[in-house]
Amino acid sequence: MEITQFAVEEIKDPTNIIEGERYEFLFDVAIDEEDELYSAAGIEIRAIIGKINDEVRMLNYFIIEKGANEYLDFALDEDEEQMFIDFCKEELAK
Numbered sequence: 408m409e410i411t412q413f414a415v416e417e418i419k420d421p422t423n424i425i426e427g428e429r430y431e432f433l434f435d436v437a438i439d440e441e442d443e444l445y446s447a448a449g450i451e452i453r454a455i456i457g458k459i460n461d462e463v464r465m466l467n468y469f470i471i472e473k474g475a476n477e478y479l480d481f482a483l484d485e486d487e488e489q490m491f492i493d494f495c496k497e498e499l500a501k
Contacts, residue, residue: 408437408439408442408444408490409437410435410491410494411435411437412434412435413432413433413494413498414432414433415430415431415432415433416430416431417429418430418431418455426459427458427459427460428458428459429455429456429457429466430455430456430458430495430499431453431455431456432452432454432495432498433451433452433453434453434454435449436451443481444470444479446472446473446474447474448472448475449472450473451470451471451473452468452469452470452471452491453468453471454468454469454491455468456492456495456499458499463492463496463499464492465488465491465495468483468491470483
């Protein structure tokens with residue numbers, strides 16, 4: 408799995424109830440044709456990222472098949488999840 412494009416938007420908390428900052432990342436990913444997650448229309452991952460001080464973690468994510476705009480019932484491997492967290496941490500540090 409490889410990130411080919413991404414967009415990020417800060418999620419505002421007008422109530423100030425949530426500690427830290429929240430971001431929504433939308434990733435377009437390239438997936439090997441042999442992978443069961445592969446779709447010719449493409450796959451995107453929508454991730455909610457939390458940041459408190461220098462700690463960045465993935466709070467939730469959704470895997471979406473772009474052609475049908477359907478949520479897929481798959482989970483990322485631990486290594487894949489860490490790849491996205493590392494990517495987000497690097498982007499948020501800029």
